Amino acid sequence: xxxxxxxxxxxxxxxxxxxxxxxxxxxxxxxxxxxxxxxxxxxxxxxxxxxxxxxxxxxxxxxxxxxxxxxxxxxxxxxxxxxxxxxxxxxxxxxxxxxxxxxxxxxxxxxxxxxxxxxxxxxxxxxxxxxxxxxxxxxxxxxxxxxxxxxxxxxxxxxxxxxxxxxxxxxxxxxxxxxxxxxxxxxxxxxxxxxxxxxxxxxxxxxxxxxxxxxxxxxxxxxxxxxxxxxxxxxxxxxxxxxxxxxxxxxxxxxxxxxxxxxxxxxxxxxxxxxxxxxxxxxxxxxxxxxxxxxxxxxxxxxxxxxxxxxxxxxxxxxxxxxxxxxxxxxxxxxxxxxxxxxxxxxxxxxxxxxxxxxxxxxxxxxxxxxxxxxxxxxxxxxx
Numbered sequence: 001x002x003x004x005x006x007x008x009x010x011x012x013x014x015x016x017x018x019x020x021x022x023x024x025x026x027x028x029x030x031x032x033x034x035x036x037x038x039x040x041x042x043x044x045x046x047x048x049x050x051x052x053x054x055x056x057x058x059x060x061x062x063x064x065x066x067x068x069x070x071x072x073x074x075x076x077x078x079x080x081x082x083x084x085x086x087x088x089x090x091x092x093x094x095x096x097x098x099x100x101x102x103x104x105x106x107x108x109x110x111x112x113x114x115x116x117x118x119x120x121x122x123x124x125x126x127x128x129x130x131x132x133x134x135x136x137x138x139x140x141x142x143x144x145x146x147x148x149x150x151x152x153x154x155x156x157x158x159x160x161x162x163x164x165x166x167x168x169x170x171x172x173x174x175x176x177x178x179x180x181x182x183x184x185x186x187x188x189x190x191x192x193x194x195x196x197x198x199x200x201x202x203x204x205x206x207x208x209x210x211x212x213x214x215x216x217x218x219x220x221x222x223x224x225x226x227x228x229x230x231x232x233x234x235x236x237x238x239x240x241x242x243x244x245x246x247x248x249x250x251x252x253x254x255x256x257x258x259x260x261x262x263x264x265x266x267x268x269x270x271x272x273x274x275x276x277x278x279x280x281x282x283x284x285x286x287x288x289x290x291x292x293x294x295x296x297x298x299x300x301x302x303x304x305x306x307x308x309x310x311x312x313x314x315x316x317x318x319x320x321x322x323x324x325x326x327x328x329x330x331x332x333x334x335x336x337x338x339x340x341x342x343x344x345x346x347x348x349x350x351x352x353x354x355x356x357x358x359x360x361x362x363x364x365x366x367x368x369x370x371x372x373x374x375x376x377x378x379x380x381x382x383x384x
Contacts, residue, residue: 006066014067018058025054030247033271035145055140055347131218136261139229142268148240153321154309154334156242163236163268166229166257172221174262176228184222186211229258238270241337243285248272280309285334285343292352293317308332308345315347323351 007014010024011046028050030036037043056062144163152159168174185191189208193215197204209214220226236255244250249271256266274282281288291306301319305312306329326348333343356362 004049004053006053006056009049009053010057015198020059021054024057025050026044026249029054029143029269030249030271032144033145034145035271035273036247051070058141059137061135061137135258136263138263139257139259139266141256141266143271144268145271146238146240147273147275148244149275150280150282152240153244153272153274154242156244156337157240159238159240161234161236161238161270163255164231164233165255165268167232167234167265168258168262169221169224169228169230171223172228174228174258174260176221176224176226176261178219178221183344184217184220184225186215186217187225189215191215228260228262236268239273242270244274245282245333246272246274247283279307282334283346285336285341287333287343287345288348289345290348291315292350294352295354298322298349298351306347308347309334312346317349321349321351323349325349 007016010016010021010028012020012024016024029047032043032050034040034044034047040332043106056066065352082117142163142165144161146159146161148157148159169176172178186193186208188210189195193208193211193213194205195208197206199301208215212380216224221228224230234255236252238250238252240250249269252268252270258265279289287309289306291304293302293304297304297317298321299319301321302317304317307313308329310332313332315327315329317327329345329347331342332345335342349381353366354361356365
């Protein structure tokens with residue numbers, strides 16, 4: 001499969017700094033996270049590409065290899081020490097393997113077949129060098145989505161989240177080495193000594209680079225097979241602060257994947273999705289509601305009780321209030337944990353016409369019409 005352009009995936013320039021790359025990732029992760037786009041396969045695929053790009057560009061060693069060779073492989077840099085900067089098809093000490101795949105008349109196959117062929121040679125020749133140069137690396141970050149209801153977001157809460165992560169292998173203490181001489185089945189080839197790689201329509205049977213064809217691993221931890229980490233399911237307590245908004249991103253330090261060879265673990269990032277409320281509508285730190293009032297209340301003025309997130313509050317309706325007029329209740333909105341301030345509540349008035357069932361009400365309405373015969377639609381004709 002063709003290597004994607006990681007800088008293009010994050011929408012940053014190739015000379016972008018660490019902060020710019022991090023900001024671009026967080027913006028795109030919030031936008032395309034599957035939990036914020038349920039059922040949207042395109043958003044899910046886009047999120048995977050963004051995550052892959054950030055995993056490479058946020059790691060200095062991986063980024064350096066990608067910048068030099070145009071792709072990243074855990075097997076190490078291709079071409080040995082003599083390999084230098086190359087073009088998109090030059091990954092092996094100056095040899096362009098894309099020329100191997102040609103059709104009649106010299107036309108090349110699609111670029112992805114060449115890229116797959118590169119991957120095979122990288123996997124074949126680069127593994128030994130990569131393992132020799134293996135160094136401790138910080139664990140990768142994890143991204144999870146969490147849905148909470150309206151009141152949990154307003155008041156704050158604490159939830160338990162089950163995550164799948166890699167933790168340090170307790171058997172070897174993260175070193176990957178066995179405490180005594182061992183001889184275990186190689187997990188990469190399942191003991192066969194061979195692995196299969198594909199490049200377009202071609203398939204190659206290669207000697208397993210992990211066990212060098214023996215099918216067995218020597219002196220590697222039998223629990224983690226030399227990786228120093230094992231996969232586990234863990235329950236993490238996450239505190240949601242009061243006032244959390246849709247798309248808020250929370251960080252739990254050290255709860256990402258464990259690092260290799262004792263390096264620190266990555267972090268866990270949680271993107272919050274807030275379920276809507278049937279009555280209260282949130283806009284930033286403000287709460288918006290619509291309340292009905294009678295004609296007499298709007299015309300004569302009154303005080304009414306309106307619901308807020310703290311309970312009931314009195315709102316003064318002035319004489320002559322118009323339909324859809326808005327009023328502000330100061331500091332009756334959502335508390336902001338960062339600023340220490342609260343938003344406001346915006347109340348929109350909706351004037352309700354009376355339901356006439358009796359002659360007395362009809363008589364009063366007719367009398368009102370005689371007292372106020374002005375046409376409320378007169379301004380319309382001047383605008384037409």
